[in-house]
Amino acid sequence: MIDAHERLDFRIQQWIFKQGWDRLREIQCLAIDPILSGKTDVLISASTAAGKTEAFFLPAISSIADQVSGVGILYISPLKALINDQDRRLESLSDLLDIQVTPWHGDSPQGRKNKLKRNPSGIILITPESLESLLIRDSGWVKSAFQNLKHIVIDEFHAFIGTERGHHLLSLLHRLEHLLGRVNAPIPRTALSATLGDLESVPASLRPNKSLSCKIIKQTQSSSTLKMQVKGYIESAVVIDEAVTAEQSVCNDLYGLCRGGNHLVFANSRSRTESIATTLAEMCESNTVPNEFFPHHGSLAKEMRETLEARLQQDQMPTTAVCTMTLELGIDIGKVNSVVQVTAPHSIASLRQRMGRSGRRGGASILRMLITEADLTEKSSIVDKLRLELVQSLAMIRLLVASKWYEPADTSLYHFSTLLHQVLALIAQWGGIRADQIYVLLCKDGPFQQVTVTHFKDLLSHMGKVDLITQLGSGELVLGFMGEKITNHYTFYAVFKTPEEFRIVTGSKTLGTLPVDSLILEGQHIVFAGKRWVVELVDTDKKVISVQHAKGGKPPKFGGSGMAVHDVVRQEMLKILKEGDYRVQVGEQRIEFGDAVAQALFKEGADFFKTAKLESTHFLQYGNTAVVLPWAGDKVVNTLVAVLIHKGFGAGAFAGIIEVENTLIDDVIGALKSFRDDQTISAIDLADAIAEKAIDKFDEYLPQEILVKGYAARAFDVEKARALVKELLMARFKQAKEVKL
DNA sequence: GACCTGCTGCGGGTTG
Numbered sequence: 001m002i003d004a005h006e007r008l009d010f011r012i013q014q015w016i017f018k019q020g021w022d023r024l025r026e027i028q029c030l031a032i033d034p035i036l037s038g039k040t041d042v043l044i045s046a047s048t049a050a051g052k053t054e055a056f057f058l059p060a061i062s063s064i065a066d067q068v069s070g071v072g073i074l075y076i077s078p079l080k081a082l083i084n085d086q087d088r089r090l091e092s093l094s095d096l097l098d099i100q101v102t103p104w105h106g107d108s109p110q111g112r113k114n115k116l117k118r119n120p121s122g123i124i125l126i127t128p129e130s131l132e133s134l135l136i137r138d139s140g141w142v143k144s145a146f147q148n149l150k151h152i153v154i155d156e157f158h159a160f161i162g163t164e165r166g167h168h169l170l171s172l173l174h175r176l177e178h179l180l181g182r183v184n185a186p187i188p189r190t191a192l193s194a195t196l197g198d199l200e201s202v203p204a205s206l207r208p209n210k211s212l213s214c215k216i217i218k219q220t221q222s223s224s225t226l227k228m229q230v231k232g233y234i235e236s237a238v239v240i241d242e243a244v245t246a247e248q249s250v251c252n253d254l255y256g257l258c259r260g261g262n263h264l265v266f267a268n269s270r271s272r273t274e275s276i277a278t279t280l281a282e283m284c285e286s287n288t289v290p291n292e293f294f295p296h297h298g299s300l301a302k303e304m305r306e307t308l309e310a311r312l313q314q315d316q317m318p319t320t321a322v323c324t325m326t327l328e329l330g331i332d333i334g335k336v337n338s339v340v341q342v343t344a345p346h347s348i349a350s351l352r353q354r355m356g357r358s359g360r361r362g363g364a365s366i367l368r369m370l371i372t373e374a375d376l377t378e379k380s381s382i383v384d385k386l387r388l389e390l391v392q393s394l395a396m397i398r399l400l401v402a403s404k405w406y407e408p409a410d411t412s413l414y415h416f417s418t419l420l421h422q423v424l425a426l427i428a429q430w431g432g433i434r435a436d437q438i439y440v441l442l443c444k445d446g447p448f449q450q451v452t453v454t455h456f457k458d459l460l461s462h463m464g465k466v467d468l469i470t471q472l473g474s475g476e477l478v479l480g481f482m483g484e485k486i487t488n489h490y491t492f493y494a495v496f497k498t499p500e501e502f503r504i505v506t507g508s509k510t511l512g513t514l515p516v517d518s519l520i521l522e523g524q525h526i527v528f529a530g531k532r533w534v535v536e537l538v539d540t541d542k543k544v545i546s547v548q549h550a551k552g553g554k555p556p557k558f559g560g561s562g563m564a565v566h567d568v569v570r571q572e573m574l575k576i577l578k579e580g581d582y583r584v585q586v587g588e589q590r591i592e593f594g595d596a597v598a599q600a601l602f603k604e605g606a607d608f609f610k611t612a613k614l615e616s617t618h619f620l621q622y623g624n625t626a627v628v629l630p631w632a633g634d635k636v637v638n639t640l641v642a643v644l645i646h647k648g649f650g651a652g653a654f655a656g657i658i659e660v661e662n663t664l665i666d667d668v669i670g671a672l673k674s675f676r677d678d679q680t681i682s683a684i685d686l687a688d689a690i691a692e693k694a695i696d697k698f699d700e701y702l703p704q705e706i707l708v709k710g711y712a713a714r715a716f717d718v719e720k721a722r723a724l725v726k727e728l729l730m731a732r733f734k735q736a737k738e739v740k741l
Numbered sequence: 742g743a744c745c746t747g748c749t750g751c752g753g754g755t756t757g
Contacts, residue, residue: 078746106748129747137749165746269743298745325744346744490749498745515743529742563743 004032009062011097016058027217028055034215035059035190038150041212042190043157043202046219048330048356052192053155055217057090060151060190064122065097070148071116073123076131076169077155078329080105081309083125085332086155090123099123105130120145128169129493135175136428136487143179149187154206156329157191158349161205162409164696167418168495170208170447175426178441186212194330194353197406205409208447226355228367228397232390232598235557237375246372250342251279253370258320259284259292261337262312264357265322268343270297276342277322296323309333328353335359338366344392345369346563348399349406369393373601374557381654382622383556386577387605388655390598392565394582395572397593401584407566410635412717416710417696418495419448420459420468424479427469428487432476435460455706462703497697502538502545504528511547516692519638519715520545523645525652525661527555534650538691552625552661556654567633570656574631578615580606616735618728619665626665628658628672632724639721640672642686647671669729676725683712690715 005013005024016024027046034042036059046052057073064072077083087103094101100122102112106129116124120141126134134142152173160166177183191206203214231253235246244252254265254276267273273295280293294308305326311319312333321327328350339358345351359365371393374384399405422442427433435457443451460477463469467480479487486492501513502520511529520526524535526547532555533547576582582602583590594602612620620627630637637653644651644660649671651660660668675681687693693711694700702710 080747127747133749159746163746271742326746328745350744488749492748494747496746499743512742517743527742 004029005058007032007036007062008058009065009097011065012058012062012093015093015096024058025051025055027051027219028058030217031055032059034217035151035188036063038063038188039212041188041203041206041214043193043199043206043214043216044190045193045196045199045202045217047194049335050219053086053089056151056153056190056192057093060153061093061097061099061123064099064150067121067148067150069119069121070144071120071122071124071146072148072150074146074149074152075123075125075155076128076152077125078127078159078165079156079331080107080127081306081331082155082329083108083127086125089332094122101125104134116145117141128165128172131172131176132168132425132493135172135179136425136493139179139429142176146176146180149180151190152187153190153192155192157193157202157206158196158353159329161202162411162413164415164418164495166205167415167447168421170205171418171422171442174209174446175429175441183211183445188212194356196349196352197404198408201408208449209445225364226367226401227364228369228401228593230369230371230390230393230397230594230598232595232601233370233372234597234601235372235374237377247275247279250370250372251276251283254320254340254342255280255283257338257340257368259289260318261320262315262318262334263320263338263340264327264336264354265320265340265342266324266328266345266354267322268324268346270299270324272342273297273322273324280320280322290317292318293320293322296321297326298324312336325350327357333357335361338368341367341369341393344371344389344558345396346565347407348396348566348569351396351400352406355400367397369397371598372557376604377554379553381554381556382620382627382659383558383655383657384554385605385608386657387601388556388573388657389558390601391573391577391582391605392569392655394594394598394602395569395576398576398582398584399569399572405568407568410714412713414450414455414706414710414713415448416451416455416459416702416706417698419443419451420463420698420701421492421495422448423460423463424468424483424487424492427477427479427483432472432474432478434475435477438477455709458703459706462706463701466701468701495697499695500543502543502692504533504545504547506533506547506549514545516545517695519641519690520692521642521645521689522691523648523650524641525550525552525650525659527652527654531555540692540694550650550661552659553623558655564634565656567636570631570633577606577609580610617732619669619732621665622659624662626660626663626668628660628668628728629656630658630724630728631656632720635715635717636721636724639683639686639716639718640725642689642716643675643681643721644668644671646681646686646689647674669732672725673729676722676729681718683716683718684708686716686718687712 034040044052044055083103090101102116102124104126233246277295281291284291336358339354355365371390373387439456442448468483469477470480499515499517502516504511522535532550532552534550536548537546583592618629637656641651641653649660687708693707
């Protein structure tokens with residue numbers, strides 16, 4: 001293995017020597033044989049800056065070094081910024097071997113694209129959307145230019161798994177193999193990904209039809225250590241003049257922790273990112289020191305983002321980015337001293353990714369979480385009394401440290417919107433194509449394998465009705481008037497859309513806007529602008545949601561993050577509340593990672609848990625409110641909320657806790673019993689009651705039946721919810737028996 | 742107090 005590099009092209013060996021590397025890293029050695037063989041897919045899993053890209057490119061370039069013409073390597077990236085990085089990083093190597101590298105995305109220079117058009121060779125760096133546009137507009141050129149294609153590599157593959165865009169990508173790759181006549185001699189795919197849990201399941205997401213095997217290469221356990229701390233803050237219920245607000249104390253600490261070094265502060269929302277960055281910049285100004293705190297998020301101008309990225313990478317001046325997930329993926333910013341999370345993270349997967357940004361020169365990764373909980377009053381919500389934002393943060397740290405687990409992709413989704421897109425794209429690419437050919441290409445052999453022939457026929461006939469497609473006398477399908485219109489517009493190439501905002505209105509007053517990508521049911525209770533509301537009416541045409549004041553106690557400060565929290569996280573939260581201890585076991589020792597305030601806040605939550613006897617019951621009468629504590633992930637919790645609304649209750653869920661106001665808990669238990677015994681309630685019934693089911697980009701063109709089916713699969717899990725209810729009721733039954741004895 | 746990604750061809754103007 002040590003001599004593996006000798007199998008590389010001599011000029012590449014020279015290049016390695018010139019970099020001053022005394023040897024290749026382990027993953028780089030391991031990747032050489034499988035990639036040179038060209039006979040297997042490869043998954044390379046390693047943390048940021050571990051040399052994944054070189055692990056692929058050294059052998060891949062070696063294998064095309066003497067290729068005279070035609071593009072030899074197709075590199076696909078989810079971000080334009082990553083393509084620009086890769087273009088720079090490949091420069092010295094490609095110069096040495098005289099290999100043409102062409103970045104190809106919406107903003108890359110036309111001159112280099114034209115050059116590749118005239119003389120296809122070397123490496124193309126492209127986004128899925130630009131590849132789609134090439135297939136539709138110039139498939140003849142693609143067919144000849146890619147005739148000698150040897151490797152396909154996908155960067156940041158985890159960003160694609162389980163998403164609409166990921167399905168789009170798989171479909172593009174399959175269409176490309178088909179176009180090049182390589183269905184029976186597949187082009188090997190290499191996926192580059194951060195170290196994420198269940199690697200064995202990834203090959204199925206890289207090539208669903210399994211026509212090539214996959215070799216998994218992973219970084220052996222890195223010896224780097226993780227240092228973490230959770231700091232608690234209390235938001236005062238009454239604002240007194242001159243009192244320091246919780247956000248101000250968070251900023252004071254950030255200023256002390258971050259000034260003088262390079263750090264990333266993740267604040268989970270753009271507005272929070274802005275307000276923290278502004279406060280920190282003002283603190284620099286009032287202390288008459290140069291500002292080193294800058295915001296970074298999706299709504300900021302590209303130039304501002306790039307300036308900040310360059311400043312971090314150059315590492316000349318201390319710099320802290322206050323950011324959203326824009327700095328989570330692999331844009332080259334170098335390693336930072338530490339990562340700070342200012343609100344509870346929503347998934348272990350993203351927390352791991354953020355962690356990977358810290359740890360300079362093999363030193364420890366440092367993670368801090370600064371969590372604010374509300375000052376409690378008589379009327380406080382049960383979510384706040386349990387200190388669930390803190391408990392969620394603690395649970396996530398335990399899962400991060402103690403296990404390799406991360407949230408798996410939801411494989412029950414149909415991706416109908418993307419299927420419709422691909423039907424249109426195929427017809428646009430070929431001009432005309434038969435229905436059975438489309439079915440084989442996309443569903444039977446392609447990535448949409450859970451779509452049945454019946455679904456597919458319904459989809460096509462509806463597409464005919466709305467004039468997206470037309471059938472010729474010969475049986476071939478061609479684009480209809482609407483189909484032409486949609487596919488001719490440049491916005492067609494992306495399969496994802498920016499979610500539509502609904503206006504939230506009470507009476508004649510507008511409260512604000514809400515993106516509708518989560519459950520909104522008439523009768524549902526929600527929290528908006530710090531108050532409780534009940535949804536009266538959802539007007540999908542005018543994009544308006546009418547609400548009315550809901551009575552009840554104070555709304556929870558922590559309503560959940562909007563992104564689904566997984567079952568495993570909620571179970572871990574239950575576990576630490578039961579034990580009254582969140583410390584991590586290392587050998588004989590239990591390691592404390594909370595500061596004094598965090599410890600005190602946790603104790604309040606654990607004490608409330610105990611007093612309310614929540615270790616033995618999942619049902620509670622809390623004043624006028626009936627409360628159900630399922631300790632399950634959001635998909636199951638949402639299913640239970642929809643069931644209760646279906647049965648006529650005004651229910652809502654906050655941070656995984658279900659509340660039904662002005663209701664006796666026995667009535668709720670009765671309703672859940674009938675759900676347990678009534679096998680006829682299905683996810684389809686629940687989805688039928690949802691006013692706005694069109695979530696994905698092309699959902700609006702789907703036939704009703706398919707739209708409902710897709711929505712039901714994505715939003716609800718009735719089987720799991722029923723099994724859980726059975727369990728909760730059984731526990732209650734046992735408990736009642738024990739009390740009697 | 743909800744996150745992020747991407748996109749063509751062409752016409753018209755300016756500059757070297």
